[in-house]
Amino acid sequence: MLEDKLLIWRLNRGRLDALRQIYDRYKVDLLKVSLSLTGDVGRSEDAVQDVFLKLIESCGRIGIRTSLKSYLMTCLVNRIRSLHRGDQCRAEAPAAVPASRTALPGPEQWAVLDEQMRLVGRALAQLPPEQREVVTLRVEAGLGFREIARMQNASVNTVQGRYRYGMEKLRSLLDGEVDT
Numbered sequence: 001m002l003e004d005k006l007l008i009w010r011l012n013r014g015r016l017d018a019l020r021q022i023y024d025r026y027k028v029d030l031l032k033v034s035l036s037l038t039g040d041v042g043r044s045e046d047a048v049q050d051v052f053l054k055l056i057e058s059c060g061r062i063g064i065r066t067s068l069k070s071y072l073m074t075c076l077v078n079r080i081r082s083l084h085r086g087d088q089c090r091a092e093a094p095a096a097v098p099a100s101r102t103a104l105p106g107p108e109q110w111a112v113l114d115e116q117m118r119l120v121g122r123a124l125a126q127l128p129p130e131q132r133e134v135v136t137l138r139v140e141a142g143l144g145f146r147e148i149a150r151m152q153n154a155s156v157n158t159v160q161g162r163y164r165y166g167m168e169k170l171r172s173l174l175d176g177e178v179d180t
Helices: 002-012 016-038 041-057 068-085 107-125 127-137 145-152 156-173
Strands: none
Touching: 002 016, 002 041, 002 068, 016 041, 016 068, 041 068, 068 107, 068 127, 068 145, 107 127, 107 156, 127 145, 145 156
C-alpha cells in the first residue's frame, strides 16, 4: 500500500516511469477481470487501455483513499458498465485467464483446461450482471466485500448475497462439468 502511494505521488509529479510500474503491476489482474466481465478479448483490452488513459489524463490530481488496485478495478468496472449501458458490449462466453502456462506439462492438459475455461465462461455469462461482477471481483481480483460494496454502491450484506447466489448458480450450472 505504501509503495502504491509512492507511485501515485510520483505519477502526480509527472514521472511516467511510475505509470509503467503501475501498468506492469496491475495489467494482468485488470485484464482477467475485464475478460470475465465482457467475454471479449478485444473489448477487455480496450477497457483496460481506457483505464490507463484516464489515469494519464488525471496526472497531477489523483487522490486515492483506498488501495490503488481497488481504485483501478473501480475505474475498470465503471468503464465496462458504460459499455454495457451503451449496448456496445455483448457478454458472450467469458474466458478465464490461466495463471501460468508453465504449470501444465503437455498439450493434453491444455486441451482439458481450455474446455474447462469455456464451460466456466459460459456459466459465468449466465449470471445476472451484478452477481457476475461480484464473483469476478472477489475471485479474479481478490477484492474484499467492503471494497466491492463501495464499487457497487451497495451494502456489504447485499454484495455477500450476490456472491453467494452467484456461486450457487455457478455450482448448479457446472454440476460435474469441471474438475477442481
